[in-house]
Amino acid sequence: MTTRDIVLIALFAAIIVVLGLIPPVTLGFIPVPITAQSMGVMLAGCIIGAKRGALAYVLVILMVAIGLPVLAGGRGGLSVLVGPTGGFIFGWVIATYVTGLIAERAVREGQSELRQFGGFFLASVFGGIVVLYAIGMPWVSVVTGTPFLTVASGSMVFIPGDLVKAAIATLAARAVLVGYPLLPHRA
Amino acid sequence: MLTSLYIEGHTLFHRLSVRVKLACLLVLSLLLFAVSSLWLLVPAFALSTGLYATTGLSLREGFSRVGFVFFTILFLGVVNLFLLPPLEVLVVVIRLMTLVLFAATVTATTTIDAFMDEITVLLMPLERIGLVRAADVSLALGLVLRFVPEIFARYQAIREAHRARGLPLRPLTIIGPLIILTLKDADMIAMAIDARGFRRH
Numbered sequence: 021m022t023t024r025d026i027v028l029i030a031l032f033a034a035i036i037v038v039l040g041l042i043p044p045v046t047l048g049f050i051p052v053p054i055t056a057q058s059m060g061v062m063l064a065g066c067i068i069g070a071k072r073g074a075l076a077y078v079l080v081i082l083m084v085a086i087g088l089p090v091l092a093g094g095r096g097g098l099s100v101l102v103g104p105t106g107g108f109i110f111g112w113v114i115a116t117y118v119t120g121l122i123a124e125r126a127v128r129e130g131q132s133e134l135r136q137f138g139g140f141f142l143a144s145v146f147g148g149i150v151v152l153y154a155i156g157m158p159w160v161s162v163v164t165g166t167p168f169l170t171v172a173s174g175s176m177v178f179i180p181g182d183l184v185k186a187a188i189a190t191l192a193a194r195a196v197l198v199g200y201p202l203l204p205h206r207a
Numbered sequence: 208m209l210t211s212l213y214i215e216g217h218t219l220f221h222r223l224s225v226r227v228k229l230a231c232l233l234v235l236s237l238l239l240f241a242v243s244s245l246w247l248l249v250p251a252f253a254l255s256t257g258l259y260a261t262t263g264l265s266l267r268e269g270f271s272r273v274g275f276v277f278f279t280i281l282f283l284g285v286v287n288l289f290l291l292p293p294l295e296v297l298v299v300v301i302r303l304m305t306l307v308l309f310a311a312t313v314t315a316t317t318t319i320d321a322f323m324d325e326i327t328v329l330l331m332p333l334e335r336i337g338l339v340r341a342a343d344v345s346l347a348l349g350l351v352l353r354f355v356p357e358i359f360a361r362y363q364a365i366r367e368a369h370r371a372r373g374l375p376l377r378p379l380t381i382i383g384p385l386i387i388l389t390l391k392d393a394d395m396i397a398m399a400i401d402a403r404g405f406r407r408h
Binding site: 021022023024026027028029030031032033034035037038039041042045054056059063067068079082083085086087088089090093095096097098099100101102103104105160163164165166167170174188191192195196199200202 | 208209210211212213232236272273275276279280283284286287290291295296299303306307308310311313314315317319322323326343344346347348350351354355358359362376377378379381382383385386387389390391392393394396397400401406
């Protein structure tokens with residue numbers, strides 16, 4: 021791990037923290053307002069890749085654990101980690117890793133624009149939605165005793181918003197790939 | 208901007224070492240999930256609430272810290288009422304609230320310094336096998352704390368630029384420039400760190 025990798029991990033963790041400070045945006049066609057921080061998993065995986073992205077989230081969780089209010093809405097501390105949705109927070113690390121793995125393999129410089137969009141969108145949806153919910157939902161179910169199918173069907177409310185986030189993350193990741201490519205140089 | 212959730216004080220919990228507190232949290236979480244008798248859970252809940260109340264937090268701050276997690280617990284509790292026996296729902300709700308209150312107590316009574324010392328100790332086995340260096344973890348953490356205010360200022364500048372042009376604030380037009388502007392500094396920061404010889408082997 022080079023010094024540059026450590027700096028990139030730290031800067032991205034700082035970006036994730038700042039995304040939590042930005043007020044949520046409401047889009048006309050979706051009732052749930054979009055918090056920029058919840059796009060972090062997709063952005064980290066698609067922009068700095070699997071290993072560095074996952075480590076950026078390890079750093080964020082470390083900050084939550086030691087009592088810094090780094091999550092959206094000024095939340096933090098051990099109480100957030102032991103709550104029913106703790107699985108989603110720990111799941112960020114693996115979800116980012118999977119997003120990064122797919123993005124690193126599916127997207128290259130010099131591909132057509134459309135293929136890059138497709139690659140980033142696939143990575144964001146699979147890593148940032150499928151993998152994340154696959155960890156977070158069973159956790160909720162085990163901790164609260166709510167039947168898994170109820171948790172799963174309840175979570176469907178968030179899917180449209182998550183797809184919008186995946187689309188925004190895709191566009192942002194491709195803009196960064198064009199402006200300042202980091203993904204090809206893996207850690 | 209990033210003020211720690213630690214509350215100054217001299218209670219018993221403030222004086223206990225982090226390791227003891229974290230061990231208590233771990234043991235408590237295992238015990239709570241093993242026990243489902245209200246005769247044990249209610250006293251545990253009362254004890255947790257009592258500990259949390261003595262940390263020196265104001266009532267309002269105390270509520271706001273656990274409010275969001277309590278909201279999720281209660282929401283899932285209400286959903287559970289339609290699916291599970293009410294007694295079982297009560298057990299789950301009290302169990303989770305007890306755990307959350309205890310965790311919030313640990314957070315409120317432990318400084319970041321103390322946590323970092325403990326993390327350095329916990330990382331030692333990993334350091335010995337060459338997987339991670341504790342110094343790198345503190346370096347990364349220091350960098351985050353140093354750069355959050357700067358990145359936030361950058362966000363404000365981008366927001367002002369939107370206003371000056373009469374553009375609506377959209378996540379996409381903020382996130383792209385924010386990330387590129389921030390990550391472009393990475394090389395310079397890395398060079399500065401290496402020039403100071405922070406990571407000499």
